[in-house]
Amino acid sequence: GAVVxxxxxxxxxxxxxxxxxxxxxxxxxxTTMFWYRQFPKQSLMLMATSNEGSKATYEQGVEKDKFxxxxxxxxxxxxxxxxxxxxxxxxxxxxxxxxxSDGYTFGSGTRLTxx
Amino acid sequence: xxxxxxxxxxxxxxxxxISIINCAYENTAFDYFPWxxxxxxxxxxxxxxxxxxxxxxxxxxxxxxxxxxxxxxxLHIMDSQPGDSATYFCAASKGFGNxxxxxxxGTRLTIIP
Numbered sequence: 430g431a432v433v434x435x436x437x438x439x440x441x442x443x444x445x446x447x448x449x450x451x452x453x454x455x456x457x458x459x460t461t462m463f464w465y466r467q468f469p470k471q472s473l474m475l476m477a478t479s480n481e482g483s484k485a486t487y488e489q490g491v492e493k494d495k496f497x498x499x500x501x502x503x504x505x506x507x508x509x510x511x512x513x514x515x516x517x518x519x520x521x522x523x524x525x526x527x528x529x530s531d532g533y534t535f536g537s538g539t540r541l542t543x544x
Numbered sequence: 545x546x547x548x549x550x551x552x553x554x555x556x557x558x559x560x561x562i563s564i565i566n567c568a569y570e571n572t573a574f575d576y577f578p579w580x581x582x583x584x585x586x587x588x589x590x591x592x593x594x595x596x597x598x599x600x601x602x603x604x605x606x607x608x609x610x611x612x613x614x615x616x617x618x619l620h621i622m623d624s625q626p627g628d629s630a631t632y633f634c635a636a637s638k639g640f641g642n643x644x645x646x647x648x649x650g651t652r653l654t655i656i657p
Contacts, residue, residue, distance in 0.1 A: 435587070461642035472633060472647045473588070522587045526642060532578050533645060535587035 431457050431527040435536030442513055442543055450508045450539045452523035458503035459525035463533070464496075467520040479506040513543040548636050550648030557655055563621040565651045567634035570615065574636040578645070579608065579619045582631045591619070591632075624655045 432455040442448050452462055460481045465473040477498050478486040485498035495517075497509040510517055524535040549568045557563045567577075578593035594601045594608040594617065601608045607620040621628055634648040 433587075463644060470650075470652075472649050475644055478642070478644060520585075524587075524645075532590040532593050534590070535580075538585070538587045540585065 431525070431531060431534040433523060433525050433534045433536040435523055435539055437539060438537060439540040440542070442541070444514055444543055445512055447509055447511045448513055448541060450510075450521055450523075450541075452506045452508070452525075452536050454504045454525050454527075457525075457527040459506075459527075460503060462500060462506040462523055462525045464498060464506075464508050465522045465524065467522060467538075469520075473522065476508075481506075510541065513541070515543045517541065518543045548634060548646050548648045550634050550651060552651060553649065554652040555654070557624045557653065559624060559626060559655055559657050561624050561655075563624045563628065563653055563655070564618060565632055565634070565653070566616065566618045567636075567648050568614075568616045569636050569646075571636070571638065571646075572615070573638040574646075576637045576643075577608070577610065577617050578635050579606075580633045580635065582633065582650075588633060621653075624653075626655045626657065629653055629655050 434453045434455050436451045462479040464476045466476050467473050475488050476491045479498045479500040481500045487493045500506040520538050522538040524533045526533045551566050579591045580588035581591050582588040592603045592606045594610050596612050605622045610617045632651045635645040637643045637645045
C-alpha cells in the first residue's frame with residue numbers, strides 16, 4: 430500500500446528558532462498533501478492543504494506566515510514552523526492519497542517541543 | 545454542516561467482547577467514511593472505510609454499519625483484544641480526488657482482560 434514518510438519523528442528546539450518537517454510519498458506521486466496538528470487527547474485539526482507547484486490553502490485561523498508550506502515536487506511537502514514558541518509544541522502529521530479509490534495514508538507524525 | 549460527531553469519548557470493553565463506536569454527520573455531500581486507529585505517538589492508520597452505496601462492510605473483526613437516512617455510521621470490533629486498545633477516529637469527506645477529511649473527536653478504547 431501507499432507509504433507516507435515523515436521526518437523527523439521528534440524535534441526539540443529553542444524558542445524563536447525555525448523547524449522544518451518533511452513529508453514524502455514513497456511509492457506514489459501526491460499532487461496534494463495535508464498537514465494536521467494534534468494536541469494531546471484531541472482530534473486532528475487540519476492546518477493546510479499543500480498543492481504541488483502552487484500555494485498552500487490554509488484553514489481559517491492558521492497563520493500562513495508562521496506555518497510555511499512548500500510542495501516543490503510530487504513526492505515532497507515541507508512544513509516550516511517559523512519563530513517557534515512553546516505554544517507551537519504539538520504533534521504534526523501529514524497525509525496523502527495515492528488514487529481516488531484509496532484511503533488517505535498518514536505519516537508517523539512529528540512531535541515538536543519548543544523550549 | 546462540516547461536523548462529524550463521535551461517541552462515546554471513551555469506552556472500556558472486556559476482552560472478547562464487542563466494541564461499538566458511533567458517528568453522525570450533517571453534510572449530505574459526504575460520500576466517503578473511513579475509520580482510523582491511532583496508537584500513542586503514532587500517526588493514524590486506516591482501518592476500514594465505506595461509501596454510501598452499501599450499508600455494511602466487514603474486514604476481519606472490523607465492521608462498518610452505515611445508515612444513510614439517519615446520517616450515521618458505526619464501527620464494530622468483534623472479539624476485542626488488548627491490542628485493540630487505541631484511539632479511534634471516524635472521518636468523512638466528499639467526492640473523489642483530494643477532498644479534505646473531517647474528523648470526529650475520537651474514542652479512547654481500552655480492552656481489559
